[in-house]
Amino acid sequence: MSEEHTLAVKGLHASVAGKEILKGVTLTLKSGELVAMMGPNGSGKSTLAYALAGHPKYTITAGEALLDGKNLLAMSPDQRARAGLFLGFQYPVEVSGVSLSKFLWTAYSQMHVGDEADSDRFGADLTKHLGYLGLDNSFLKRPLNEGFSGGEKKRTEVLQMATLAPRFAILDEPDSGLDIDAIRSVGETVAKLHNPGMGTMVITHYQRILKFIRPDRVHVMVDGVIALSGGRDLAEELERKGYDWVKVGLAASQASGT
Amino acid sequence: MAQNSAELTPLDYTRYDFKDPESYKVRTHRGISEDIVRQISELKHEPDWMLDYRLRAYRHFLDRPMPDWGPDLSEIDFDAYTYYANPLAEGDTKKRWEDLPSDIRNTFERLGIPKAERDYFAGVGAQYDSGTVYHKIRDDLAKKGVIFTDTDTAVREHPEILRKYFGKIVPYNDNKFSALNSAVWSGGSFVYIPPGVDAGIPLQAYFRINANAVGQFERTLIIADKGAKVHYIEGCTAPVYSENSLHAAVVEVVAEPSAKVRYTTVQNWSKNVYNLVTKRAVAYENALVEWVDGNMGSRVTMKYPSVYLKGRGARADILSVAFASEGQVIDSGAKAVHSAPDTSSKIISKSIAIRGGRTSYRGLLHVAKGATGVKAAVRCDALLPDAISRSDTYPYNEIHEEDATITHEAVVGKIGEEQIFYLMSRGLRESDAIHLILMGFLAEFAKELPVDYALELNRLIQMEMTGAVG
Ligand SMILES: Nc1ncnc2c1ncn2[C@@H]1O[C@H](COP(=O)(O)OP(=O)(O)OP(=O)(O)O)[C@@H](O)[C@H]1O
Ligand SMILES: [Mg+2]
Numbered sequence: 258m259s260e261e262h263t264l265a266v267k268g269l270h271a272s273v274a275g276k277e278i279l280k281g282v283t284l285t286l287k288s289g290e291l292v293a294m295m296g297p298n299g300s301g302k303s304t305l306a307y308a309l310a311g312h313p314k315y316t317i318t319a320g321e322a323l324l325d326g327k328n329l330l331a332m333s334p335d336q337r338a339r340a341g342l343f344l345g346f347q348y349p350v351e352v353s354g355v356s357l358s359k360f361l362w363t364a365y366s367q368m369h370v371g372d373e374a375d376s377d378r379f380g381a382d383l384t385k386h387l388g389y390l391g392l393d394n395s396f397l398k399r400p401l402n403e404g405f406s407g408g409e410k411k412r413t414e415v416l417q418m419a420t421l422a423p424r425f426a427i428l429d430e431p432d433s434g435l436d437i438d439a440i441r442s443v444g445e446t447v448a449k450l451h452n453p454g455m456g457t458m459v460i461t462h463y464q465r466i467l468k469f470i471r472p473d474r475v476h477v478m479v480d481g482v483i484a485l486s487g488g489r490d491l492a493e494e495l496e497r498k499g500y501d502w503v504k505v506g507l508a509a510s511q512a513s514g515t
Numbered sequence: 516m517a518q519n520s521a522e523l524t525p526l527d528y529t530r531y532d533f534k535d536p537e538s539y540k541v542r543t544h545r546g547i548s549e550d551i552v553r554q555i556s557e558l559k560h561e562p563d564w565m566l567d568y569r570l571r572a573y574r575h576f577l578d579r580p581m582p583d584w585g586p587d588l589s590e591i592d593f594d595a596y597t598y599y600a601n602p603l604a605e606g607d608t609k610k611r612w613e614d615l616p617s618d619i620r621n622t623f624e625r626l627g628i629p630k631a632e633r634d635y636f637a638g639v640g641a642q643y644d645s646g647t648v649y650h651k652i653r654d655d656l657a658k659k660g661v662i663f664t665d666t667d668t669a670v671r672e673h674p675e676i677l678r679k680y681f682g683k684i685v686p687y688n689d690n691k692f693s694a695l696n697s698a699v700w701s702g703g704s705f706v707y708i709p710p711g712v713d714a715g716i717p718l719q720a721y722f723r724i725n726a727n728a729v730g731q732f733e734r735t736l737i738i739a740d741k742g743a744k745v746h747y748i749e750g751c752t753a754p755v756y757s758e759n760s761l762h763a764a765v766v767e768v769v770a771e772p773s774a775k776v777r778y779t780t781v782q783n784w785s786k787n788v789y790n791l792v793t794k795r796a797v798a799y800e801n802a803l804v805e806w807v808d809g810n811m812g813s814r815v816t817m818k819y820p821s822v823y824l825k826g827r828g829a830r831a832d833i834l835s836v837a838f839a840s841e842g843q844v845i846d847s848g849a850k851a852v853h854s855a856p857d858t859s860s861k862i863i864s865k866s867i868a869i870r871g872g873r874t875s876y877r878g879l880l881h882v883a884k885g886a887t888g889v890k891a892a893v894r895c896d897a898l899l900p901d902a903i904s905r906s907d908t909y910p911y912n913e914i915h916e917e918d919a920t921i922t923h924e925a926v927v928g929k930i931g932e933e934q935i936f937y938l939m940s941r942g943l944r945e946s947d948a949i950h951l952i953l954m955g956f957l958a959e960f961a962k963e964l965p966v967d968y969a970l971e972l973n974r975l976i977q978m979e980m981t982g983a984v985g
Contacts, residue, residue, distance in 0.1 A: 310940050313932060338942035350937035354955030363951060364941040400955065417941065 262288045262325050262341065262424045264309075264456060269320035271308040278304040280481035281320065286425060286456040291448075293467055293492060294460045296478035297500045302460045303347050305478070306427045310344040311337050324425070339368060341424030345414040345431055347460075351402040357413065358383075358397035361420050368421055379420075386419040389446040391439070407434035415446055425456045432466040444469025464496040479507050532785065533625065534754040535618040537726045539644075541601045545728070546594040549573060552698050555598065558605045559667055559701075562674070572687035572697030579691040585877075586815045586844040591789055596730040596761050598699045601646030608647045608665055619648055626752065627967055628721050635965050636748075638663040640720040644729050645701040656714060662707040663718050666734045669705035676707055680736055684767035684823075685795050692763040692791040692817075696732045703733030703764065708743035708774075717746040717779075717965070722762075724753035724788065730761040737767070739774035739802075746777040748965065752812070755785040759814060762788055768796035770804050772826060777805040781968045783975060784812035786842055792818045800826030800855075807963050809836040810845050811975055819877060821850035824858035824886075831860040836960045839872030839904070840979045848877035848909075851891060853919075859890040865960060866897045867953055868904035869979065876908040882919045889919040897927045898956050900949060946980040953980070 264286040271279040278301045286292060296302055308315045309322055311334035322329040324340050332340065352360070365379055387394060390412045402410050411431050418426050431447065432440050444466045451457045451470075459470055467475075467489070475491040476483050479500065484507040485491070495503075541558060543551050552573045556566040581588055602619055609615050612629055623629065623641050632639040638652035640663070647665035656663070662673060669677045687697035704720045724731050739745050753760060762784060770776045776796065784790055790813035796804040806820035822831035837845035851860035866874035876895045897906035908925050930952050938948035953976050954961065961969045 310936075312936050333945070334936055334939035335942050335944050335948075338940055344940050346937065346940075350931075350933050352934055352938070352952060352955055354958030355951055360938075360941075360951070363947070364943065367942040367944075367947070400958075421941065 260288065260454060262454075262456065263323075264342075264425045265323045266309070267321050267323075269305070269308065269322060270318045271304055271315050272318055273304060273315050277318070278481050279308060282478075282481070282483060284476060284483055286458055288424065288456050289453040290474070291451050291457045291470065291472050292459070292474045292476060293470070293472040294458055294476045294478060295462065295492065295495060296484075300478045301481040302478050303429055304481075306344055306429045306460065309337075309427065310334055310342060338421075338423075343418050343421055343423035343426040345418055345426065345428035347429040347433070349402050349410040349414055351400070353400050353403050355401050356398055357401050360401045361417065364417070365420055383420065386416055386446075389419075389442065389449065390416055391442050392416065408436060408439050411435055412439065412443060415443055415450075419446070419450050423455065425458075427458045427460070429460045430462070431459065432461055432463060440466050441469060464492050467492050477503055479504055482507070532754050533622075535622055535725055539600045539602055539726070540604050541599070543597060543599040545597050547596070547598055547699065551598055555699055555701065558599070559670070560606075561670060564678070565670060568682065568687070569698050572694045575688045576691060576694035576698055579688070579694055581691060582817075585817055585875075586846050588789070588815065590759060591761065595758065596728055597726065598730050598732070599701055600644045600726050600729050601701075602643055603646050603648055605646070606667065608668065609649050610651055612649065615648055619643055622723065622725070623649070623721065626721065626723070631719065631965075631967055635716060635967075636719040637714055637716045638718040640665060640704050642702045642720065642722045642731070642733055644723075644725055644731060647702040652718070659712050660709040661712060661714055662705065664705050666703040666705045666736060667701065669736070673705070673707070676738065677705065677736065680738055680767060680769055682767075684769065684797055685765050685793050689793060693765050693793045696734060696763045696765040696793070699730070700732045700734035700765070703735040704737070704747070705735070706737040706745060706747060708739045708745045710741040710743060710771075713744040714746070717748045719748045719750070722749060722751040724760050724762065724784070727756045728758040728760055730763065732762075733764050735764065735766040737776060737778065738769045739771060739776045741771045742773045743771070744775045746779070748779040748968075749781075750968065751780075751782045751784055753785045753788055756787050759787045759789055762790045762792070762813075764792045766792070766794040768794075768804060770796060770798045770802035770829075772800040772802060774799075775803045777807065778820075779807040779964065781809045781964065781971065782812055782816070783971065786812065786814050788813045790816040790818065792816075794818065794820040795823065796821065796831075797823045797825055798829035798831060801828040802826065803830045803832065805832040805834075806849070807834045807960070808847070809960060809964075809972065810847055811838045811972065813845070814843060816845045816847060818846075819848045819850055819879075821852065822860065823852045823854065824860065825855055827855050827857050829855060829858045831858075833860070833862045834960060834963065835862070835864045835876075836957060837864075837866040837874040838957075838976065838979075839866070839868045839874045841870040841872060843872045844875075845873070846875045846877060848875070848879075850879040850881070852879070852881040852883070853886045853889045853891070854883040856886055857888040858886065860892070862891075862893045863959065864893075864895045865957060866895075866906055867900070867956065868897070868906050869900050871903045873905045875906070876910070878908075878910045879913070880911070880921065881913045882916050884915045887916050887918055889916060891919065892922045893924070895925040896956070897925075898930065898953070899927060900930045900953075950977050950980045
């Protein structure tokens with residue numbers, strides 16, 4: 258039943274506040290693939306995520322992004338979401354007065370127009386996912402992200418992904434600010450939710466969560482481009498050696514024009 | 516998992532905007548004069564004291580200038596309104612739906628009134644222009660001595676209680692519009708809860724303006740005797756006309772010692788109604804008065820629900836909500852007058868102005884000499900989703916006891932781009948994202964409303980949002 262979907266990013270350039278941040282990002286994510294995106298602070302990982310999700314502050318200056326051949330960049334953020342793209346935020350936003358359950362139901366029913374939004378299944382899945390993430394039921398009554406601890410916010414992002422069951426999920430640092438046990442439950446949940454019908458990209462700085470997620474590939478972003486890609490052990494190597502050698506390699510290859 | 520059907524309700528723009536043909540049993544000529552005032556009183560076969568009261572009020576109305584502050588009222592032409600129009604004969608209030616003329620019955624059925632009565636209310640009243648067309652209270656409450664009737668009936672049947680309070684909380688000369696109401700009033704609710712009786716589920720009154728350029732001047736008096744408890748809810752709607760209408764009500768509430776009164780209003784007048792209402796309550800020792808006042812409709816609203824805290828330990832809780840869109844000015848607020856020691860008040864004002872609408876909060880906090888140990892808290896939150904709308908606050912404090920604990924917060928917020936993007940990234944359309952943020956902002960108010968009213972609020976804001984974001 259799992260269909261094959263493709264998210265293809267080609268030569269993407271994006272700027273924010275007049276400054277170019279992405280300088281030609283090319284990558285492909287297919288259903289069933291689970292990849293990690295690493296790279297130094299400020300290298301453009303979140304920018305890539307925002308640009309793909311359609312944040313109004315990010316201007317695309319060149320390149321393309323296609324979801325199953327359809328031009329993602331021409332769509333509004335909600336159209337992108339309904340086309341199957343999900344972004345787990347590095348800094349989730351608070352919305353007062355809107356309970357988490359109401360919000361999840363609103364988002365879920367938006368995604369299921371046409372086929373019926375089934376409240377029983379919605380409820381059963383929600384209970385299951387809360388359990389995976391070690392979140393108490395009482396969170397459902399609380400206003401969205403308001404007063405949530407950093408770790409609770411991150412877990413709620415994963416809960417939203419679980420509820421919306423996207424075709425492509427980009428999780429921007431789902432592990433930052435999490436305690437050791439939470440890293441495990443978030444990592445395991447992401448791995449569990451990942452399936453052959455879904456492509457997942459996890460942005461992270463740390464090897465720790467990747468132990469649970471077990472990505473197929475690791476990309477390294479440096480200065481707005483994918484400087485290096487490799488297997489799972491690349492993450493370990495980066496943790497040991499830092500990013501300097503990648504930067505040096507990138508500079509060398511840019512100098513030689515390859 | 517309870518699903519919130521609010522999001523799934525399709526829009527219905529014509530929900531309130533329909534009108535019955537104007538067929539009135541009794542209707543005065545357009546305009547106001549001493550003669551019209553006398554005619555109204557005569558129609559009602561009133562005792563002399565009431566006629567005298569009306570005439571005194573009418574003279575004061577003539578002498579009293581228009582308010583020189585607040586919203587522009589220059590379009591009001593007192594000669595253009597019809598001051599009394601009743602689809603039934605005066606006093607012919609029905610006690611059974613079946614007895615109503617079919618067009619009026621249909622009107623109220625479209626507005627959900629009989630269903631609401633079955634589902635949530637202990638008693639229901641329905642007023643159509645000047646006429647109270649229906650009034651009913653559950654038998655068990657009537658047996659306990661609870662009175663819920665229209666005020667005209669109360670003048671005839673309960674003069675001892677009525678005269679003790681009528682015009683004592685809001686004197687006719689309080690302001691120009693209380694004077695006008697006192698001169699030409701018709702209908703409104705009269706509620707009396709005997710000592711110690713808890714009315715349980717709410718009583719509801721529904722006010723409908725149907726005819727073009729008709730004024731509605733209901734007069735409501737609610738008395739909760741010692742230790743009694745009541746929740747009264749009113750809803751208001753009208754169809755859209757090119758000429759404006761005037762709604763000038765007076766509401767008086769009395770909470771005797773240890774009584775609890777909650778008065779909830781969901782005002783959704785059409786945008787051609789001038790809504791100029793005087794609402795005031797008196798709370799005696801250890802009594803609690805709560806105003807939950809939502810103003811979504813009307814062209815101009817001026818309304819400042821007040822509580823006079825006259826007994827030790829009395830409390831006031833006022834939640835005032837304003838939603839102003841294109842062409843609307845909602846000038847609302849609250850007053851708490853502390854004249855006894857150890858009294859407390861909490862005022863929360865929430866307002867949203869969009870598409871060029873304008874809201875103002877006008878508040879008064881008064882602590883009299885001798886009223887020691889007072890606690891008062893005021894919070895004003897305004898939300899301005901765009902750059903063309905406007906919100907102002909005018910808080911006045913008159914504090915004559917030094918030990919009063921007063922807190923005042925005022926916040927004007929915009930809807931952040933980040934919030935909208937966050938919600939849109941979950942698949943919500945921009946208008947739905949803003950709608951959700953607005954409903955979140957008003958959640959404190961919505962949760963105090965019966966389900967149907969909360970859904971109505973939701974639908975209304977959704978309608979305004981669809982207009983705003985294309
Ligand atoms: N709204 C903005 N205004 C100005 N500069 C911005 C804005 N957003 C991002 N930038 C800049 O763009 C660069 C890339 O930021 P981005 O958030 O994509 O980095 P990142 O790789 O996600 O870093 P981190 O690992 O710290 O999260 C940074 O130099 C950042 O300061
Ligand atoms: Mg980042």
